[in-house]
Structures are given as C-alpha cells and as structure tokens.
Amino acid sequence: MRLSKRQGKKLDFNMTPMIDVTFLLIIFFMTVNQMSRTNKEAIPLPSLAGSQDQSEGTLTINVDLAGAMIVSSRTVNMNELIALLTTAISDVGGEPGQVTIVVRAHRDGTCRTVNDIIRTLDKLQITRVRLAVESTP
Amino acid sequence: MKLTSRGHAAKLDLQMTSMIDVVFLLLIFFLVTSSFQKTERELDPAVKVERRAGARTTDLAPTVVDVARGAGGEFVYRLGGRELTSVGELTQVLVQFENKSDGAFVRAADQAPYAMAAGAIQACKEAHFSPVSYVPTEGTP
Numbered sequence: 491m492r493l494s495k496r497q498g499k500k501l502d503f504n505m506t507p508m509i510d511v512t513f514l515l516i517i518f519f520m521t522v523n524q525m526s527r528t529n530k531e532a533i534p535l536p537s538l539a540g541s542q543d544q545s546e547g548t549l550t551i552n553v554d555l556a557g558a559m560i561v562s563s564r565t566v567n568m569n570e571l572i573a574l575l576t577t578a579i580s581d582v583g584g585e586p587g588q589v590t591i592v593v594r595a596h597r598d599g600t601c602r603t604v605n606d607i608i609r610t611l612d613k614l615q616i617t618r619v620r621l622a623v624e625s626t627p
Numbered sequence: 628m629k630l631t632s633r634g635h636a637a638k639l640d641l642q643m644t645s646m647i648d649v650v651f652l653l654l655i656f657f658l659v660t661s662s663f664q665k666t667e668r669e670l671d672p673a674v675k676v677e678r679r680a681g682a683r684t685t686d687l688a689p690t691v692v693d694v695a696r697g698a699g700g701e702f703v704y705r706l707g708g709r710e711l712t713s714v715g716e717l718t719q720v721l722v723q724f725e726n727k728s729d730g731a732f733v734r735a736a737d738q739a740p741y742a743m744a745a746g747a748i749q750a751c752k753e754a755h756f757s758p759v760s761y762v763p764t765e766g767t768p
Contacts (some may be wrong), residue, residue: 505646536745538714540668541752553741592669595741601694602737602743605763612676618635619674619761621745627665 531560536597538623547592547620548578555596557603568610575614586615594622628709671750672733689729690756692717692747694739702739704747714746721754731756736764 531552551571552560559566561574575589582588591611595604604621611619690706697703697710704711711717721731731751735744744761751759 499629509646511714516657526757535667536742538668538670538745538749538755540749541670544666544667573707594667595745597742597745599741600737601735601739601741601744601763604741605737605765608761609676612674616669617674620669620671621748622667622669622759623745623749625668 529562530594531563533594533596534598535594535622535624537626539626540623544592544620544622545590547590549574549589550592550594551595551607552597553599553603553607554624555599557599558601559607571607572610572614575610575616577612579616583585587617589616590618590620591616592620592622597624646693670745670752672748673730673758675760675762689726690721690724690731690751692731692733692751694733694735694743694747699704702743704743706748714750717747717750718753721750721756724754724756727756730740730758730760732760732762734762734764 529550531554532553533554549561554560559568559571561571566574575591578589579586591607593604593607608619611617693705694702695705697705701712704714704717706717706720709720711720731754733744733747733751735741735747748759748761
C-alpha cells in the first residue's frame with residue numbers, strides 16, 4: 491500500500507497573511523518604541539557606571555545644556571514643574587515619599603538647574619531622586 | 628533526454644524573489660534610519676538641602692566631597708585638604724576611608740559641572756559609602 495504520493499502534490503504557500511501580520515508587528519513595535527521615548531529627550535548623559543539599573547520613575551525631568559527643563563517633550567518653568575509634581579503626589583495618594591523623580595541632565599551642563607530641582611523637591615518632601623547616567627561598558 | 632528525476636510530479640511554484648527583495652529593502656531602511664540608544668543606568672543619592680541655620684557642621688560631619696574651584700581656578704574634587712581631578716583618583720582615596728557606614732556627602736555649587744557632581748556620587752558609591760547624599764549649595768564652597 492502506498493501512503494504518500496508525491497505525484498500531483500501542489501505546495502501552495504499563501505504568503506499574504508504572513509506579510510500582513512509581519513507589517514502589523516513592525517508598525518506596532520515602531521509605535522510603542524516611539525511612545526516610550528517621549529519622556530526621554532536626546533540628551534548626552536554623564537558616562538558613568540551607575541549604581542543600579544534604570545527603573546521607571548513617576549516623572550522624568552530632562553535638563554538640556556542651556557539648563558531648560560523638559561518634561562514630556564515640553565519645556566517647563568519652575569512653577570509648571572511644581573504643578574506637575576503636586577499632581578504626581580496627588581496621584582499616589584498624597585504621599586511624597588512614593589514619588590520617584592528621574593533627572594536626566596546634560597553631561598556638559600552645570601549643576602544650577604539640577605540644584606534648583608532638588609531644592610524644589612525638598613520643599614515638596616520628595617526624597618526619591620535618581621540621576622540618569624549613560625552606562626559605560 | 629530526461630533532466631529531472633522527479634519529472635512532472637511536484638510542481639513548486641513559489642515566487643519568493645520579489646518578497647525577499649522587499650524584506651531586505653525594509654531591513655536596510657530600518658537599519659539606516661534607526662538610532663540606537665545607549666543603555667541608561669542611574670545613581671540614587673539621598674537628597675539633602677543645606678540649611679542656613681546652625682546645623683551645618685553636625686549635618687556634614689562625615690566624609691564630604693566638594694565639587695569646587697581649585698587653586699588653579701578649574702573645578703576639582705575637594706576632599707579635606709586634597710584636590711583631586713578625576714573620578715578614578717577620588718575613588719582610590721575614598722576606598723581607603725574607614726567610616727563608610729556614616730555615609731558621604733557630595734556638595735556641588737550651582738556653577739559646578741554636573742558631570743563632576745555625578746562623578747563624585749559614583750565614586751562614593753564605588754567606595755561603598757552608604758548612604759551617599761547630594762547637597763546643592765548656592766555659592767562656590
């Protein structure tokens with residue numbers, strides 16, 4: 491008895507759904523990747539080993555070379571930052587200790603803006619502050 | 628003359644060439660246009676703000692690293708009477724300290740380079756000081 495028959499067998503790969511799914515995945519990952527970058531400005535950070543892996547903070551404050559503060563792609567002044575921080579505190583049930591702030595400051599900048607941010611955080615009783623660095627191999 | 632052994636049996640008709648062309652073109656496009664981000668880590672100093680009222684000396688009794696102008700006018704790491712210029716040197720000196728459980732303070736003036744302040748925190752962390760506190764100061768210390 492002959493079970494398998496090669497004769498007359500026509501292999502027909504339908505590639506269309508595979509290409510559809512592949513493109514959908516590409517678009518999905520591109521979009522997600524873009525969204526995760528909105529909090530992070532293209533700022534060169536100090537090249538240091540750091541003390542721990544980066545974890546997501548409640549609020550990411552970018553400080554550019556000129557000392558401008560950028561939050562979610564928007565340049566903010568100190569009053570606007572205080573408003574954002576107050577909202578962040580309210581969002582975690584009014585506990586400043588639960589708020590984590592990530593400061594991403596330009597490596598060639600001065601400490602002025604970072605110091606101002608830290609003084610403001612101190613006034614709002616926010617103690618969990620992390621300074622982002624660029625990992626060195 | 629018989630050229631193929633299978634003859635007319637299996638009839639494979641896959642037009643893969645054009646698809647591979649498109650896939651490679653897309654691959655090259657994304658490779659060229661994408662920018663690779665460097666891996667980020669973080670330093671987690673305790674934050675302390677220097678008060679003008681009297682507690683200054685008691686608050687800052689443990690190891691204090693100042694990012695301040697040295698004798699040459701350039702910013703240096705000032706540790707006691709010593710002036711150090713690099714994070715490596717600072718780490719080497721800090722490692723020799725014994726009172727690491729008392730913590731270390733990094734004081735940086737507004738005019739100090741941020742990279743140096745971050746470097747000082749890194750050096751204290753690498754020397755196993757705990758906690759490491761960052762203290763912003765207004766003038767040059």
